[in-house]
Amino acid sequence: MGSFQDGRWMLKAASQLAEHYRSKWESSQPLCIWPPGYQQAIERWQRLYQRARGRGWNGAARHCLRQLLSANVQLAVAVNAGQERLLVEERRQQQTIPSxxxxxxxxxxxxxxxxxxxxxxxxxxxxxxxxxxxxxxxxxxxxxxxxxxxxxxxxxxxxxxxxxxxxxxxxxxxxxxxxxxxxxxxxxxxxxxxxxxxxxxxxxxxxxxxxxxxxxxxxxxxxxxDWDNVTCTDCGDSVVPSESSGCDRCEETLCESCCCLCDHCDATLCNQCREGCLGCDDRFCTNCLSACADCEEPCCPECLFEGRCPDCHTSYEESHEIDEDEVAPTEEPESPSTDQNETPCPTDIQPLCLGEAAVPA
Ligand SMILES: [Zn+2]
Ligand SMILES: [Zn+2]
Ligand SMILES: [Zn+2]
Ligand SMILES: [Zn+2]
Ligand SMILES: [Zn+2]
Structure with a gap:
């Protein structure tokens, strides 16, 4: 950066500025712009209107009059715009172009x-x-x-x-x-x-x-x-630094009301970094939650039972009980007919004997 003590830079800056002002003055827009052909249009519609009026053609006369009105409005708009440009130019004309x-x-x-x-x-x-x-x-x-x-x-x-x-x-x-x-x-x-x-x-x-x-x-x-205040990432509020804390996971700034603790490890958490447990619905940090082995939903240590969330655990238990009920009868028939070599257990035979004895001869 050239300092001002160095006269060359000052001259360079001055010539650049002077060039800017020269080109700005030269490239000025035209001052008065009239709607093209407005004079011929007004004369023509005026002539046609008078002729239509003279012959009693009311519809045609009305149309000509409308055209005349519209041409006049366009002219008035152009005159007003030109007037404004002329007034600005009058002020500029009194100024000298900065040399x-x-x-x-x-x-x-x-x-x-x-x-x-x-x-x-x-x-x-x-x-x-x-x-x-x-x-x-x-x-x-x-x-x-x-x-x-x-x-x-x-x-x-x-x-x-x-x-x-x-x-x-x-x-x-x-x-x-x-x-x-x-x-x-x-x-x-x-x-x-x-x-x-x-x-x-x-x-x-x-x-x-x-x-x-x-x-x-x-x-x-x-x-x-509020200059030294910090902004809460969750709600956007401006807070005094002493009343803010940082999320222990992502380090974003939090106000007191947005600050939330993990129900298991007490870590400070922002909204993004906490998740609800499927079982108890309390909020925890991701470190304290485990995925249920069956449904893969997050679950807190309290609610997790043998690797499963409460729902999955219950359905696992139920299906297990049903399995046991179904399996039991197939294991039972150790009938003597299949194992003929084995000596029948006396307790198995006894009821038969008793039954026979009960039948009257
Ligand atoms: Zn907040
Ligand atoms: Zn966070
Ligand atoms: Zn935690
Ligand atoms: Zn839970
Ligand atoms: Zn589950």
Whole structure:
């Protein structure tokens, strides 16, 4: 980045700016644009209307009159637009096109107003650095006001924070009135635009610095009172760091009301990192949940029984009991007819004997 003490950069910046103003003045739009053929159209519809009226052709006369009205409205719109352009041009005509000499003077005046003024050759930006800015006891650090010199229609600028003390809850906000390097100009919008249009670069930089030095809570992206607050990932609320905690799994920030503990290991969890147990419906961290061996649904240690969730365990038990009932009868018939070599057990025979004895002879 060429500093301003190096006169060559200043001349380079001044010639680029002067070229911008010259080409902008030359490429001006035409001032008065009339609807094409409006005069012939008005004369023709007027002639046709009078003829139709004279012959008593009421329908045709009405049509001609409508055409006349519409041609007149188009002309009125064009006249109004032309009037506006002429008034703007009248103001511009009184201004002188900023010359290279004038731009150099403007740039020189900046050096005494700002901590540092420089030209960034790579980005083709004129850079003025402010003093460290403190608003409502919040230290925001110094800012660079960067004016792009290669803009065609319009000169654009951006605000870059040097210390990057952006709001804790939003890294895009580097100042209560700067988001994504864009300044919310508020009431200063018109003054800034005119200063740039007229080549009053000194005024432009001072106006922008003045907005950076001022705090307006009504148009703040982030309130200074909330500057060091953190944002809860779950509900988006802004909270004081002392009232927040981090999720033990993903480390996201959580407010007190979104913070939830694992019912088994007491780990702090965000909404994403906790899951319900199929059995008891309580919430746990993924480490404390196991998949049921049958349905693969998450289950907490309390509800898991022999690797199964309560439902799967119950159905397993039931099916097991049924199996036992079905298997029992097939095992029982150890009938003597199949094992004839074996000596019958006396207890097996006894009832038969008793039965025979019971039958009367
Ligand atoms: Zn929350
Ligand atoms: Zn988490
Ligand atoms: Zn846990
Ligand atoms: Zn459970
Ligand atoms: Zn299951």
């Amino acid at each position: 290279e000499r004038m731009v150099v003077d403007e740039l020189r005046s900046l050096a005494s107003e700002f901590e540092q003024v420089a030209y960034d050759r790579q980005s083709q930006e004129l850079v003025a650095v402010t003093e460290p800015i403190t608003l409502d006891e919040v230290d925001l650090g110094p800012f660079e006001i960067r004016l792009q010199l290669n803009g065609i229609d319009k000169l654009c600028y951006r605000i870059v924070a040097l210390d990057n003390r952006s709001a804790r809850g939003s890294s895009r906000v580097s100042h209560s009135h700067v988001q994504d390097e864009t300044l919310c100009e508020g009431d200063g919008h018109h003054a800034i635009a005119v200063a740039l249009e007229e080549g009053r670069l000194g005024d432009f930089f001072l106006l922008v610095r003045q907005i950076l030095r001022t705090y307006n809570s009504a148009s703040a992206y982030v309130y200074l009172s």
